[in-house]
Amino acid sequence: MADPIIGLPFRQVMLGVGLIDLPIACCCLGAGKRWLWLLAVARLSTNFVIYRLGLWWIGWHRPCRCLGNLTGALHISPTTADYIMKGVLAYLLIGSYWLLWRQWQALRAAYRGSLLGQSATA
Secondary structure (H helix, E strand, C coil), rough: CCCCCCCCCCCHHHHHHHHHHHHHHHHHHHCCCCCHHHHHHHHHHHHHHHHHHHHCCCCCCCCCCCCCCCHHHHHHHHHHHHHHHHHHHHHHHHHHHHHHHHHHHHHHHHHHHHHHHHHHCC
């Protein structure tokens, strides 16, 4: 079955998404800059939301096949898996943007503090 938005078979779409997710996961597990991996997760989750909105826009009402055959192995229905994945998506989207905002606030406060420190010593 072809993906209704991209037009490729679901197997190829899932492979492509997995290849995109892998470097982001490695970035998150690494000891790099925190804002960088938060930005990567925020961007990826935003893309997933845009994709989901596109499905809604065209009237696609089937559950997402993002877990593939794993739903059968877990003995859960595709609809339940779809709700779980929507919850995970909301968690990643809201969490990454909230943490980015907090990081930005901390940097802004540090910058203001350094400016106040410079003016007090000048």
